[in-house]
Amino acid sequence: MATIVEIADPADPRLADYRDLRDVELRKNLEAEHGLFLAEGEKVVRRAVEGGHTPRSFLMAPRWLDGLADVLDRSDAPCYVLSEALAEQVTGFHVHRGALASLERRPLPSVDEVLDGARSVLVLEDVVDHTNVGAIFRSGAALGFDAVLLAPRCADPLYRRSIKVAMGTVFNVPWTRLPDWYDALPDLSARGFTTIALTLADDSSPIEDAVAGLDEVALVLGSEGHGLSPRWEQSADRRAIIPMAEGVDSLNVAAATAVACYVTARR
Amino acid sequence: MATIVEIADPADPRLADYRDLRDVELRKNLEAEHGLFLAEGEKVVRRAVEGGHTPRSFLMAPRWLDGLADVLDRSDAPCYVLSEALAEQVTGFHVHRGALASLERRPLPSVDEVLDGARSVLVLEDVVDHTNVGAIFRSGAALGFDAVLLAPRCADPLYRRSIKVAMGTVFNVPWTRLPDWYDALPDLSARGFTTIALTLADDSSPIEDAVAGLDEVALVLGSEGHGLSPRWEQSADRRAIIPMAEGVDSLNVAAATAVACYVTARR
Incomplete structure (x- = not known):
């Protein structure tokens, strides 16, 4: 089961995967170098995990925890919980769909x-x-x-x-x-x-x-x-x-x- | 023929039609209240004018003047010319396609x-x-x-x-x-x-x-x-x-x- 971690400081280094989501060039580099990608929204996060991608972490406001309880139950990754205002400070935009996950890219198939x-x-x-x-x-x-x-x-x-x-x-x-x-x-x-x-x-x-x-x-x-x-x-x-x-x-x-x-x- | 007006001050009140183009709600109100709309890019500006819409004004960097010379020739509206950096300060975004026009909305047909x-x-x-x-x-x-x-x-x-x-x-x-x-x-x-x-x-x-x-x-x-x-x-x-x-x-x-x-x- 995912470990729930409450976050009070938007500069917390554990949130590095979620920074500056509107900066396309920065994100391309960061995601390639760390072999990660981001999924946004309850439905898409669930599909990414069901598609076999391993979560590195989750980030969401408290009200999204229930909807993703089944996904969090099956993961060992940390789930960072913070207010929507703090989430906006981290990501640089209003997270309409509430939940984000950072997941591991897999080697591409042949x-x-x-x-x-x-x-x-x-x-x-x-x-x-x-x-x-x-x-x-x-x-x-x-x-x-x-x-x-x-x-x-x-x-x-x-x-x-x-x-x-x-x-x-x-x-x-x-x-x-x-x-x-x-x-x-x-x-x-x-x-x-x-x-x-x-x-x-x-x-x-x-x-x-x-x-x-x-x-x-x-x-x-x-x-x-x-x-x-x-x-x-x-x-x-x-x-x-x-x-x-x-x-x-x-x-x-x-x-x-x-x-x-x-x-x-x-x- | 359009009057060329060089602009040095991004706060010039004659540029009111072109302000804050990324703010959707503000633009909706402004455009409805003044009965105007904006066209962006040489091709689209030309099509708007050829479609019968009367320009209120044009705004562009100097290098776009030649491409739109035929359109400017046929209009009496002012053409505000300013650097791309100033244009970005006015509109709030980088004007990739260079030329903008503000045009009059017409009554909708039946x-x-x-x-x-x-x-x-x-x-x-x-x-x-x-x-x-x-x-x-x-x-x-x-x-x-x-x-x-x-x-x-x-x-x-x-x-x-x-x-x-x-x-x-x-x-x-x-x-x-x-x-x-x-x-x-x-x-x-x-x-x-x-x-x-x-x-x-x-x-x-x-x-x-x-x-x-x-x-x-x-x-x-x-x-x-x-x-x-x-x-x-x-x-x-x-x-x-x-x-x-x-x-x-x-x-x-x-x-x-x-x-x-x-x-x-x-x-």
């Missing part, structure tokens, strides 16, 4: 493990916005995708904002980083997946046609600004587009992914 | 005007997040929807964040507020639209079946948290669901809208 038995896969190149990464995981999970593969520069699915927007689905959908950016798509083709790049390129087919009748599919999405790299666009087996109204540039990457996942799930 | 000739319409009940409102406009515009109707409590499409996420499509897609919340959906039915509520209700049909073969369709979306009100859910002609994987609660409202618009556009 691509083999993540693809084992998978039929529908999302492959993200340089999606840099944590909100978009989270939204893509949520849509993929809801629409029956089996796995997510990330290029080396794609934003972190275990960043607090990604987890929150994903509603914790980052703990359910198997995912990992691709070790080799350059040959990532040919490697997937060699494993039997038809790789389909979502792009506005001239030789794109409508997404419904591109996925029709396929068995193993990998949908490939690029960054918010400039889309896919030329290498990935050209090394994909097919290029596909979501047909759009005249005069509109494009869909947001999260909206495009939702539509493409829906269509692919019905192939 | 429902009759907005629906004139429309075949596919989005109806938003209490979508409270500006990012979601913007994303929904962008998806609706990209996927060929003709109009958007908003319940009285839906978030403002002309709020800076909504406009930005919508990529300025709020200036192209006709929209207005519904004057009567209670009878909004029966009124649409009386006008010949089949109203289809997106909901997880037990009697929902898959969205593809719900829209099949229909001519005039109004897709009805509810709030991020609790979805549609019972009144709207029950007064819609049909209830529809996006079929989802087992164990996943739901799609984000913006993702659900993108999928539903895609399916409806292909009915």
Whole structure:
């Protein structure tokens, strides 16, 4: 059972994992160096623990203790309890959902493990916005995708904002980083997946046609600004587009992914 | 042609329209009381002006003057020019996209005007997040929807964040507020639209079946948290669901809208 530790001093060094949560760059360094990530909110904290992540500690105001009693019962980590005003001083923002946990990152699984038995896969190149990464995981999970593969520069699915927007689905959908950016798509083709790049390129087919009748599919999405790299666009087996109204540039990457996942799930 | 006014003092009272842009509540009051809204970024400022909105003023760092020269040429409003550091002091944030404009709100059109000739319409009940409102406009515009109707409590499409996420499509897609919340959906039915509520209700049909073969369709979306009100859910002609994987609660409202618009556009 978690040890309840009441905290009166916001400078208490035991709270180091929870400092300055609004400072994205600082957090990226701190989390990478200490191999941790943060989960926010009762539901997400529970999903992280049920997903097999070991808590380093919990931090919450007293009124959240009851709701998470079952999770705290099964953990040996300390639970720091402090007022909401003190929590705000530590984290730098108003903790709307009350409970936070700091959890240990695990070594990422291999691509083999993540693809084992998978039929529908999302492959993200340089999606840099944590909100978009989270939204893509949520849509993929809801629409029956089996796995997510990330290029080396794609934003972190275990960043607090990604987890929150994903509603914790980052703990359910198997995912990992691709070790080799350059040959990532040919490697997937060699494993039997038809790789389909979502792009506005001239030789794109409508997404419904591109996925029709396929068995193993990998949908490939690029960054918010400039889309896919030329290498990935050209090394994909097919290029596909979501047909759009005249005069509109494009869909947001999260909206495009939702539509493409829906269509692919019905192939 | 706009008058260029160089500004050296961030407290200059002529900059009142641009103060404290990160304070959502303060901005809501200020913009409502003065009948203005803000556009951010060269592309969005241009679209706002081309959409027929009269600028009250512009504010930008010197290096953005050239890119907006054509817009400034056609306006009589003052253009306040100041350094990026001063602009940050005034607005409270780093103005990434350089140019801002304050524009006059116009009286909202009537429902009759907005629906004139429309075949596919989005109806938003209490979508409270500006990012979601913007994303929904962008998806609706990209996927060929003709109009958007908003319940009285839906978030403002002309709020800076909504406009930005919508990529300025709020200036192209006709929209207005519904004057009567209670009878909004029966009124649409009386006008010949089949109203289809997106909901997880037990009697929902898959969205593809719900829209099949229909001519005039109004897709009805509810709030991020609790979805549609019972009144709207029950007064819609049909209830529809996006079929989802087992164990996943739901799609984000913006993702659900993108999928539903895609399916409806292909009915």
